[in-house]
Amino acid sequence: MTPNIYTCRRSLYAIPRGTAGVLPTLPMAEPMLKPPEHQVAGHRTLDGKLGPLVDGRGLFYKPLQGDGRGKDEVTFYSVFSSHPAVPPRILSFFPRFHGTHVLPSSDGSGPRPHLALEDLVAGFRFPSLIDIKIGARTWPLGSSDDYFRKCIARDRESTTASLGFRISGVQIQDPRAAAGFWRPSKSDVRVYLIPDTRRVLRQFVSMNPPSDGAKPDCGLASAVYGGPDGVLAQLRELKEWFEEQTLLHFYSASVLVVYEKDAVAGQQPEGSSGVRLKLVDFAHVEEGNGVIDHNFFGGLCSLIKFISDVINDPEGDGWKSNRVQLSCENGNMEKNGNLMP
Amino acid sequence: MTPNIYTCRRSLYAIPRGTAGVLPTLPMAEPMLKPPEHQVAGHRTLDGKLGPLVDGRGLFYKPLQGDGRGKDEVTFYSVFSSHPAVPPRILSFFPRFHGTHVLPSSDGSGPRPHLALEDLVAGFRFPSLIDIKIGARTWPLGSSDDYFRKCIARDRESTTASLGFRISGVQIQDPRAAAGFWRPSKSDVRVYLIPDTRRVLRQFVSMNPPSDGAKPDCGLASAVYGGPDGVLAQLRELKEWFEEQTLLHFYSASVLVVYEKDAVAGQQPEGSSGVRLKLVDFAHVEEGNGVIDHNFFGGLCSLIKFISDVINDPEGDGWKSNRVQLSCENGNMEKNGNLMP
Numbered sequence: 133m134t135p136n137i138y139t140c141r142r143s144l145y146a147i148p149r150g151t152a153g154v155l156p157t158l159p160m161a162e163p164m165l166k167p168p169e170h171q172v173a174g175h176r177t178l179d180g181k182l183g184p185l186v187d188g189r190g191l192f193y194k195p196l197q198g199d200g201r202g203k204d205e206v207t208f209y210s211v212f213s214s215h216p217a218v219p220p221r222i223l224s225f226f227p228r229f230h231g232t233h234v235l236p237s238s239d240g241s242g243p244r245p246h247l248a249l250e251d252l253v254a255g256f257r258f259p260s261l262i263d264i265k266i267g268a269r270t271w272p273l274g275s276s277d278d279y280f281r282k283c284i285a286r287d288r289e290s291t292t293a294s295l296g297f298r299i300s301g302v303q304i305q306d307p308r309a310a311a312g313f314w315r316p317s318k319s320d321v322r323v324y325l326i327p328d329t330r331r332v333l334r335q336f337v338s339m340n341p342p343s344d345g346a347k348p349d350c351g352l353a354s355a356v357y358g359g360p361d362g363v364l365a366q367l368r369e370l371k372e373w374f375e376e377q378t379l380l381h382f383y384s385a386s387v388l389v390v391y392e393k394d395a396v397a398g399q400q401p402e403g404s405s406g407v408r409l410k411l412v413d414f415a416h417v418e419e420g421n422g423v424i425d426h427n428f429f430g431g432l433c434s435l436i437k438f439i440s441d442v443i444n445d446p447e448g449d450g451w452k453s454n455r456v457q458l459s460c461e462n463g464n465m466e467k468n469g470n471l472m473p
Numbered sequence: 474m475t476p477n478i479y480t481c482r483r484s485l486y487a488i489p490r491g492t493a494g495v496l497p498t499l500p501m502a503e504p505m506l507k508p509p510e511h512q513v514a515g516h517r518t519l520d521g522k523l524g525p526l527v528d529g530r531g532l533f534y535k536p537l538q539g540d541g542r543g544k545d546e547v548t549f550y551s552v553f554s555s556h557p558a559v560p561p562r563i564l565s566f567f568p569r570f571h572g573t574h575v576l577p578s579s580d581g582s583g584p585r586p587h588l589a590l591e592d593l594v595a596g597f598r599f600p601s602l603i604d605i606k607i608g609a610r611t612w613p614l615g616s617s618d619d620y621f622r623k624c625i626a627r628d629r630e631s632t633t634a635s636l637g638f639r640i641s642g643v644q645i646q647d648p649r650a651a652a653g654f655w656r657p658s659k660s661d662v663r664v665y666l667i668p669d670t671r672r673v674l675r676q677f678v679s680m681n682p683p684s685d686g687a688k689p690d691c692g693l694a695s696a697v698y699g700g701p702d703g704v705l706a707q708l709r710e711l712k713e714w715f716e717e718q719t720l721l722h723f724y725s726a727s728v729l730v731v732y733e734k735d736a737v738a739g740q741q742p743e744g745s746s747g748v749r750l751k752l753v754d755f756a757h758v759e760e761g762n763g764v765i766d767h768n769f770f771g772g773l774c775s776l777i778k779f780i781s782d783v784i785n786d787p788e789g790d791g792w793k794s795n796r797v798q799l800s801c802e803n804g805n806m807e808k809n810g811n812l813m814p
Contacts, residue, residue, distance in 0.1 A: 207799055217795050268610065268768060273635055284625070294614055296767035326764065375774060379797040419799050422792030423667065424778045426637035427609060430771025433716060437765045451763030454558050456720040458548055458760050 167238060168192065170253045172301025172315065173263035173386065174413065182239040185246070190254045192227070193235055193246035201415035206232055206247055208414040212380070222373050225366070225411050227252060252410050253390055258312060261390040262336050263300040263412070266431040268293050270384045272418045290322070291329050295438070296431030299324055300386060302332055305393045306341035314342040334442055336389075339397070350446055355396045356389075356407055358443050363389055366409040367436050374429040381425040383416035387435070508579065509533065511594045513642025513656065514604035514727065515754065523580040526587070531595045533568070534576055534587035542756035547573055547588055549721075549755040556720070563714050566707070566752050568593060593751055594731055599653060602731045603677050604641040604753070607772040609634050611725045613759045631663070632670050636779075637772030640665055641727060643673055646734045647682035655683040675783055677730075680738070691787055696737045697730075697748055699784050704730055707750040708777050715770040722766040724757035728776070 165185040174184075185193045196202025209229040212218060230248035237244040253259045270292060271283035290298045301321055306314040314335075324332065335342045339351035357363045367387070390408040441451065506526040515525075526534045537543025550570040553559060571589035578585040594600045611633060612624035631639045642662055647655040655676075665673065676683045680692035698704045708728070731749040782792065 204799070211797055211799060215797055217797075268771075269634070273629065288614065293610070295764055296771075326762070376778070378778070378792055379795070380799075417799065419797060421667070421796070422782070423636055424775050426771035426775040429774060430609075430637075430767035433770060434765050434767040437717070437719070441763070451719055454720070455762070456552055456556055456558075456760060458545075458552060458721075458758065 164188065165193065165235065168251070168253070170256070170259050170261060170303060172261055172303050173265075174300075180239055182237055182241070182244075185235065185238055186251050186254075190251050191230060192249045192251040193233065194249060195235075195237055196232070196245045196247060197415070202245070202247065204417070205413075205415045206245075208380075208417045209247065209249075212414075212417075215379070217379060219373070221369065225370060225409065227410055227412060252388060252408060252412070256390060256392050258305045258394070259390045259392055260304045260313075260336060261388065262302040262332070263386045263388050264297050264435060265292065265300045265384060265386045265413075266297050266435065267383060267385075267427045268296040268431055269427050270416075272381070272383045272416050274418075291324060291326055294326060295329060296434035299329055299332055302336065304336060304342055306343050308341055308343045330438065330441075330448065333438055334448060337442065339393075348448075350442060350448075352393065352396050353442050353446075355405055356391050357439050359405055362405055362407055363409055364436065364439050364443065366407075367432065367439065370411075371429070371432055371436060374425055374432060376424065378420040378422045378424055380420050381418045381423075382411070382414065382428045383418065385411055385413050385417070385428070387432075388412045505529065506534065506576065509592070509594070511597070511600050511602060511644060513602055513644050514606075515641075521580055523578055523582070523585075526576065526579055527592050527595075531592050532571060533590045533592040534574065535590060536578060537573070537586045537588060538756070543586070543588065545758070546754075546756045547586075549758045550588065550590075553721070553755075558720060560714070562710065566711060566750065568751055568753060593729060593749060593753070597731060597733050599646045599735065600731045600733055601645045601654075601677060602729065603643045603673070605638050605728045605730075605776060606633065606641045606725060606754075607638050607728055607776065608724060608726075608768045609637040609772055610768050611757075613722070613724045613757050615759075632665060632667055635667060636670060637775035640670055640673055643677065645677060645683055647684050649682055649684045671779065671782075671789065674779055675789060678783065680734075689789075691783060691789075693734065693737050694783050694787075696746055697732050698780050700746055703746055703748055704750055705777065705780050705784065707748075708773065708780065711752075712770070712773055712777060715766055715773060717765065719761040719763045719765055721761050722759045722764075723752070723755065723769045724759065726752055726754050726758070726769070728773075729753045 165187055168184055168186045171184065182195055184195065187193070194202075194205075196206065212226070213223065213229045228250040230250070232245045233248050234243045235246045236242065253261065268287070269283075270287055271280050275283070287293045292298045299321055301318070303313045303315040305312065309315075331348065334348040334350050334353075337350055337352040337356045338348035340346050340349045342348075355362070359365065388408075388410050390410075391406060395406050441448075445451070506528055509525055509527045512525065523536055525536065528534070535543075535546075537547065553567070554564065554570045569591035571591070573586045574589050575584045576587045577583065594602065609628070610624075611628055612621050616624070628634045633639045640662055642659070644654045644656040646653065650656075672689065675689040675691050675694075678691055678693040678697045679689035681687050681690050683689075696703070700706065729749075729751050732747060736747050782789075785791070
């Protein structure tokens with residue numbers, strides 16, 4: 133067994149009590165586990181570190197963190213996936229939940245419970261994907277001071293506070309790149325500001341690859357972002373629900389978009405775009421207690437505006453023509469310069 | 474001249490250059506200035522302190538703070554009130570701007586520029602009014618560290634962070650109260666949590682006065698919050714604009730609602746409710762630069778949900794029947810209690 137290939141030990145499966153009835157039965161044959169090929173955000177299974185595994189048959193296993201976050205995410209999936217107030221269409225925006233399974237850890241530290249979820253890139257050969265963390269605040273209100281300080285520093289330096297969302301990771305199919313994908317490093321993505329975010333959202337739906345250095349052509353914008361089952365339509369469905377739902381508040385959760393350039397480029401006008409949009413990462417979900425998730429909702433609507441801009445404004449700078457200028461930069465505000473006695 | 478009565482000195486008026494053409498001419502007679510009777514939030518003109526003045530003829534004068542905030546608010550009004558991209562209907566949600574005027578300060582410190590605005594309670598005899606500061610974040614991103622720390626502490630301890638809005642002040646007509654109004658002190662309002670906020674939003678539209686200690690009857694909810702020109706309809710108009718507008722971001726701005734119980738209670742079914750809703754306080758407005766004001770927008774939508782709840786749920790606890798429970802309080806989550814090895 134190589135360090136990154138794991139055998140699934142069915143005998144150690146731990147299905148949360150009370151949910152077994154709704155969980156599908158797992159296949160009997162022992163699947164081979166390996167690190168996911170197309171992960172762009174979160175803990176990565178590299179160089180023997182602890183990270184997620186996939187079984188190549190449609191399941192994604194996320195190891196439970198020992199600090200309670202893993203347990204919280206399991207609780208979320210257990211409760212949410214069977215809550216009668218969640219419409220089925222909304223449930224379809226979440227990865228399907230397959231219980232928890234005890235598997236050998238990817239870091240060689242022995243057996244550990246893993247959250248078993250739908251593998252969102254299963255079936256894609258060359259998936260382009262982007263992970264966008266939603267919300268202007270990534271910390272729940274009851275956070276420890278340490279966690280609050282860590283998060284708010286990151287929220288202020290990234291686009292989280294300014295845009296209400298930030299890109300956490302991206303990979304774009306690019307035949308010229310070594311691995312077949314353009315995939316900026318975590319440290320590059322970490323310092324994305326608003327203009328970088330605009331650019332990457334345009335590159336994500338362009339025919340010309342990011343590595344050619346040219347302006348993104350946005351050639352796939354209407355196919356991926358537009359259309360009846362494109363990103364914008366799906367985000368608007370989510371928006372409608374978030375405008376009303378007071379069940380849960382989602383902190384640090386992401387929208388994950390996956391599509392395949394070839395499939396979209398060769399798509400028939402009437403056909404489905406095959407664009408997959410899911411919400412992921414629920415380690416910081418809180419009870420809503422009758423209050424809408426205004427933080428997630430505001431960020432989602434900000435993202436919707438940015439995505440609409442890519443479709444409606446092919447040149448990408450239309451917003452500049454319609455501004456209010458409050459600063460004195462060009463001297464036209466000096467009329468207010470000497471009002472105090 | 475008593476300490477709180479001021480004579481308007483026309484000779485010292487300072488109309489911002491470039492805006493004089495759009496400003497109405499002031500009446501020639503010298504109006505008498507006095508502190509506003511119905512102010513519930515902001516700096517109050519009490520005991521000779523620096524605060525706003527009204528002329529009893531429809532104008533409200535706000536002294537310019539010396540720290541730049543006053544100047545920033547003047548800049549906002551000058552630019553916004555004549556910006557071609559602002560629809561007239563949206564402009565009607567803002568107090569009309571009448572330039573800046575140098576007037577004697579209410580604290581006796583001599584002449585000082587004042588922002589001249591429409592007096593929003595002019596024409597009301599016994600106005601009930603509420604000031605609701607919108608947004609989960611009250612500080613602009615470029616704030617000094619001191620200002621940021623001060624604001625975020627306040628945002629976390631009030632309902633600003635949790636609800637996306639907080640009540641800043643309220644007065645409700647109450648014949649039993651000494652002054653004819655129930656008006657909680659600033660220090661009382663400062664510590665309002667979510668249940669207090671729910672209660673006050675219900676008391677604000679109840680026939681039974683807050684001082685009787687009974688459960689608010691919400692007898693005026695449909696007349697004040699509902700209807701074609703009620704609070705909800707007006708908030709939804711604003712919401713539509715904020716969902717798209719990328720001109721400006723409003724931090725620490727408030728929604729102010731004013732109405733008169735007698736007028737609303739005696740209202741004909743077809744008549745106008747006479748409910749006035751305006752946005753106020755623009756000392757912390759920033760350029761939007763193509764990004765929607767997701768912070769204000771999210772808070773506005775959270776308020777809309779709370780106001781809808783008052784109309785749709787006369788008992789006030791309907792939200793409790795539709796909850797997701799993630800905690801272990803009643804033991805039904807213990808299934809997730811022992812997942813770690």
